[in-house]
Amino acid sequence: MKQIVRVAAGQGFWGDDLDAPRRQVEGGPIDYLMLDYLAEVTMSILQKQKERDPSLGYARDFIGAIESVLPGILEQGVRVVANAGGVNPRSCAAAVKAVAEKHGAKGKLRIGVVTGDDLLDRLDVLIAGGHNLGNMDTGEPLSTVRDKVLSANAYIGSEPIVEALANGANVVITGRSTDTALTMAPLRHEFGWNAKDWDTLAAGIVAGHIIECGAQCSGGNCLYDWQSVPDLADVGYPMVEGSADGSFVVTKHPATGGRVTVQTITEQLVYEMGDPRSYITPDVVADFTTIKLTPDGENRVRVSGVKGRPPTDKLKVSVAYQAGFKAVGTLVYAWPDALEKAKLADRVLRERLDRLGLRFDRILTEFVGANATHGPLAGDQTNAPEVQLRFGVRGSDRSAVERFTREIAPLVLNGPPSVTGFAGGRPKVEEIVAYWPALIDKSVVRTSVEMIQ
């Protein structure tokens, strides 16, 4: 058994720095490269791509990532674990295989493909079987939006990834695996943690939570002493050096920018946190109030003491559904009385929409530069040098939203003075794909692992 297993994060979301995976492999020794591509609504975007072309529906950035780290996989033995499969892990694997062959590595990759998270084709049977997939926030049953559903995936845990690694995979591709399992599974595989080693499993989950957002734990988006964080243009992505007892060190490669300190790690630990005693995953419930952070030298933080307990008998399900249309228009008003001018423009715009008989589910006005992010807490802004009027509408009628987008530009000549910032043209109508979180009995979700040579 290895004493230390290094798992490096190379992607925190789909759209992250394309060069980060290669920098993680070339910047120093690592054992695993963990790539997280899936945010809450990513699956629905991928589902739409698959509907247009059945060979798509996965994070295509991943193919370039594999291409860039192929020498690392083949020569240094780095293994890659990614949820890049989206709604089409098999096609993703085929594309990885093709790119390896293009580089003369035919037959040298062992690709493990994890499936079983995709519930879209089973939805009606599940609903008929009494699984109402109620919205975790509102309690409404899924049947209320059933005809608008675009994708439905269960968040799956570490088991199938561990199985793929045990089968010798050097690339593991999953669909909607939890972000944290991508880090925990390699540690579990290497150290042989069993399914009831709650504390070590929970420690692996904490490791995953820390590095799943890439550089957001290593100096990026860090408020603490932000002025002094070095060289963000070459920010070092994080890695964990895991030990068999579950403790680990978070660090980054030498000679990279950013910073790893107790403060940068703490900010990431509290990010998107709910009840810290119950961080629920398919494998274990981790207790974040047991985490102990200790400085361990420059750009090194030791994490220990993590406690866990058995998971629930449910899995979280991410459903994406069509929820109407929206558009946001903006105009900028200048001093003097910038805010008052923007407020008059808002009133004029609302009256115009009213006269046109346009109805929306929601209209929201913000005055950027005065109250958009801090509301009334920002205090008096009557002397602001400029204020941006930001006016948004949302509704189920596309034509009404479309009509609204034509009401912004006329305000430049017809409304309050000292207005600019309209060069971008008419606002764009956006189709809203909304997120519906639900729970389902674990027993109905069966994952499987295929090996592709």
Add this chain to the structure above:
Amino acid sequence: MKVRLVDIAHARSGDKGDTANIGLIALRPQWYELLAQRVTRERVAEHFRGMIEGEVERYELPNLSALNFLLHGALDGGGTLSLKTDAQGKVYSTALLRMTLDVSDAEAKRLGLPAMS
């Protein structure tokens, strides 16, 4: 004297649906107790009155010198439904740091708190 949270704490926020979370972290471990005693659930709900529609929950993480607040109904529906600039609650954290605490001079001295600049 008055002490601003921005001078004694740092913070990060994020979202889960229509709920924003704010992790508030003491800049020095010895200031955590002050945060835990004074930055109550009620105080935070009052601070954000008019900005959020639902309840506020508070959790304590003394191991990280941190408090975690959940602000329900804070994001105009949240995610892609929201029309807000800060649809994912990324900067709610900084709005909390505007809060000021009244602290006795003796306590401020004992804790070495920075005076409001």
